[in-house]
Each structure stands twice: as structure tokens, then as C-alpha cells.
Amino acid sequence: MFLTNQDVVELTEWRRGLHRMPDVSGEEARTAETVAALLASTGADRIVTGLGGHGVAGIYEGREPGPTVMVRAELDGLPIQEISDVPHRSAVPGKAHLCGHDGHMAILAALARGLGRRRPQRGRAVLMFQPAEEDGSGAAAVVEDPKFREIAPDFAFALHNLPGMPLGKAALIEGPVSCASRGMRIALMGKTAHASMPEFGLSPADAVAKLMPALTGLGRGGPLDEGFAMVTVTHARVGEPAFGIAPGYAEIWATLRTLTDAGMEGLVSRAEALAADVAREQGLGLEIAYRDVFRHCENAPEAVAHLRRALDAEAVPWDRGDLPMRPSEDFGRFGDGACAAMFFLGAGEKHPSLHNPDYDFPDDLIAIGARVFMRTLRDMLG
Structure with a gap:
């Protein structure tokens, strides 16, 4: 495990801080600043800001030539009033992180800590925090941004938490995964x-x-x-x-x-x-x-194979679940120029559904998601 107990405590509090102060699609300036500061604290070799709006990418360089592997999270919350009674509930009227993007960002923050302590041996690891996922405009804006050409990933990975599945169980298939x-x-x-x-x-x-x-x-x-x-x-x-x-x-x-x-x-x-x-x-x-x-999301077989190996190595149970799924995901755009795949991580069978006003990301998923992605990065980049 590359995270210490103290890391988990601090990342959990960092996630809850994001939850208290959500930004909706196209308005993520405050969240982007928080992310950039986190990446800077880990010593990222380069931080690219303003990608397709408020997007942020942290780049960690290896010593030897190799592929560029990107892991993506989303910056935006939703224009919904939260009704949760958790202490870290949204402090912004009419806006809330009710899809778990705060948790996805915390998973990448965990990767940033691990990569800051030990760089890849080869290639580059890129942590992409994408804006405006909820309205479907963010990935296209990022990909069309000239600054994205400097990143140009060979592989792209992402996850999404999924209520209705057992906590910590993953779902993964090849081919179309979301509509x-x-x-x-x-x-x-x-x-x-x-x-x-x-x-x-x-x-x-x-x-x-x-x-x-x-x-x-x-x-x-x-x-x-x-x-x-x-x-x-x-x-x-x-x-x-x-x-x-x-x-x-x-x-x-x-x-x-x-x-x-x-x-x-x-x-x-x-x-x-x-x-x-x-x-x-x-x-x-x-x-x-x-x-x-x-766009629809298409999981490339080679990228799926990398995730399968990582899930098995980290003893995270997985199967095809109920995939493909009706909801849409903005990650599909990244598959145009990269070998891409995303998996889904169970948030609990009785957990409130995504976009419900009482939804909150399960903090236990931070370490699980980070372990799977770090294993993927280490297997591919050393």
C-alpha cells in the first residue's frame, strides 16, 4: 500500500473540503485552484492549468522514454440543493457534489502523493482534472485546447463510483460501457x-x-x-x-x-x-x-487488460456488473486519441443514487480506487 494511514485521513478531509465548496460546470475556478495547489505540494514536474476552461493536469516525468498514461477525474458538481445532514454538506446554496466527483478528485490526489514520492521509471503519468463533465462539454474543450497536444496520452483511464453495487466491487467490460x-x-x-x-x-x-x-x-x-x-x-x-x-x-x-x-x-x-x-x-x-x-464510451481491449490485471493484483473483486449502462459519461472523447477504458466502483447496494439530494461519496473508495490506478501506472511505467 503506497498510502499511509495519515494520507488516508488527510485525503478524506481534503475530499470533504471539496464537498463543502462545490462549483458547477464551467465555473470551477475555485476547485481548479485547490487542485493545482495540491499538485504543487507533491512536486509535480509540470502543472498545466486552463485546459478547456478550468481543467488542470499534473505531469510526473519518468527517467526513460515510454508511454504517456493519463488518469482522469472531474471537477464539477451539480446545480442541486443538498439535503444531507453530514457535517461536510455543501455550504453553497443550490450546488452540491452529488455525483462523487469530489471523491474521484481525491483518488487522483492520492495518486499525486504516490507519484510525488516515487516518479515513474519511464514515460509520463498525467493526472487530468477535467471541467464541465456534467453537461458533456468539458472533454471536447480539453481535447481541442492546444495545450492538450503537449499531453497527448497514449492511454487514458477513469472510474466512476456506482451506487447499487456492493461497496468496493468493480465492474468492467470491453466495448461500449455507457450510452x-x-x-x-x-x-x-x-x-x-x-x-x-x-x-x-x-x-x-x-x-x-x-x-x-x-x-x-x-x-x-x-x-x-x-x-x-x-x-x-x-x-x-x-x-x-x-x-x-x-x-x-x-x-x-x-x-x-x-x-x-x-x-x-x-x-x-x-x-x-x-x-x-x-x-x-x-x-x-x-x-x-x-x-x-x-459521445458513447468505448473500452479498448488493451486498456481493459491493464485494468483487469490491476484489479486482480489488488484483490478487488470485479465482474461485468450491469454494463453497459444507460447513463452517459464525458470520458468517451479521450478515446479518440488514446487507448482508453473506464471501470465502475461500487458505492454500496443501498447507497443513495447518483444525483440524489442526499448522496455523498463513500470515503472508503478513495484508497481502493487509488490502489487500482497506482498498480496500473506502476505496471505500465515502472
Whole structure:
């Protein structure tokens, strides 16, 4: 074990400090400063800041040539009010670390301590703290940042804690592990009228009534195979909250979800064609926009093999669990230029679910996750 008991105590308190002061996507300046200070305290050979926004990377150089191996954590919390009664609950109204990113950062902080005490023999170890994971924009911004070219990992690894699995048990598979998804906003433009004379306007109400079930009908879930598709209507509004105005504008928000990026292309085409047909039929203007765009995560066999060896060496039980999973993860972008894989670490079978207002990261996972990643780094870099 490369961590001392004192390390575990201090890293736990560091994690709880992050939990008290969360930042949401795109606003992680304070968290990034805390991370950079931690990396500096371990003597990182280089600290890169401002990656894709507030991203931070700590680089630990080996003495000999070798691969660059990156381990990623996330900086951001969520815009949700925490209701937990733990002493370290969020002190920021309406914001909280309810997905465990504070714990993922603590795992990388543990790696930083270990790498600071003993550098890799060869290659480079990179600890990447990514911004804006929750809205799907962060990884793309990091990868497109010119500073990322200086990192250019050959391998990339990540984990996510997962309530519903036994505490400390891991899940890992090759191939797709989490779905592609994106938020689709459909805007329908007509013409308002007096509520007593709606015939003089052009209401989008009938179009909304047709589109909502039709969109859902494009994908109702089912087995997580290549044909999996799901459309969830998450929000809709028609007109203004007034009794004297017949509506002239409407919006429908829907989340599109498929197992793979290729499947997403087909689902997007079908959803756009449906919206266009209904708008044309009703004589309405149409605008479509997307946000929260997540690629699917694909675990490369070679990267999975490294994680399997590390899990076995550290006696961490694992199987395929319930993978692949419906939720999306922003880590998939890093697989474009690196041999990448992520695994999932159980947070407890009865632990509050991710994004629940009473969720809190289990501190016992800090040492377990750090052991697996450090074993991976030592096996690959010496």
C-alpha cells in the first residue's frame, strides 16, 4: 500500500473540503485552484492549468522514454440543493457534489502523493482534472485546447463510483460501457392571437400534442444492444402563462439516447425528420438546437487488460456488473486519441443514487480506487 494511514485521513478531509465548496460546470475556478495547489505540494514536474476552461493536469516525468498514461477525474458538481445532514454538506446554496466527483478528485490526489514520492521509471503519468463533465462539454474543450497536444496520452483511464453495487466491487467490460446522449430542443413558431379569437393566430399546441408521443415512440429503450434507442421528453411549454393570449410559440426538450455514436446519428435523423414533418403540416416555423452532447464510451481491449490485471493484483473483486449502462459519461472523447477504458466502483447496494439530494461519496473508495490506478501506472511505467 503506497498510502499511509495519515494520507488516508488527510485525503478524506481534503475530499470533504471539496464537498463543502462545490462549483458547477464551467465555473470551477475555485476547485481548479485547490487542485493545482495540491499538485504543487507533491512536486509535480509540470502543472498545466486552463485546459478547456478550468481543467488542470499534473505531469510526473519518468527517467526513460515510454508511454504517456493519463488518469482522469472531474471537477464539477451539480446545480442541486443538498439535503444531507453530514457535517461536510455543501455550504453553497443550490450546488452540491452529488455525483462523487469530489471523491474521484481525491483518488487522483492520492495518486499525486504516490507519484510525488516515487516518479515513474519511464514515460509520463498525467493526472487530468477535467471541467464541465456534467453537461458533456468539458472533454471536447480539453481535447481541442492546444495545450492538450503537449499531453497527448497514449492511454487514458477513469472510474466512476456506482451506487447499487456492493461497496468496493468493480465492474468492467470491453466495448461500449455507457450510452451516447444529447439534449434536443425543438422550437415551434406560429402567431399569437387574442384568446377569444384563436382563429386569427397560429397555435403550435396541436403540433406539441402530436410531437410528444411521436418522439417517445422513436425509442422506448429495451436491451442495450446496437439497436437500443430511447427518447425521453424532459420539458415542454406552449405560449405564455396568460389567459388572454392564444399561443404562438412552443418548445419541446427531449433527451436522445443510443448505445453507440453511430446509432445516435440515425436517431437524430429520425427525430429531425419527424419535427420537420409536423411543423410543415401545421404551417409552423421550426428551429432545432442541441446541447449536453455526450459521445458513447468505448473500452479498448488493451486498456481493459491493464485494468483487469490491476484489479486482480489488488484483490478487488470485479465482474461485468450491469454494463453497459444507460447513463452517459464525458470520458468517451479521450478515446479518440488514446487507448482508453473506464471501470465502475461500487458505492454500496443501498447507497443513495447518483444525483440524489442526499448522496455523498463513500470515503472508503478513495484508497481502493487509488490502489487500482497506482498498480496500473506502476505496471505500465515502472
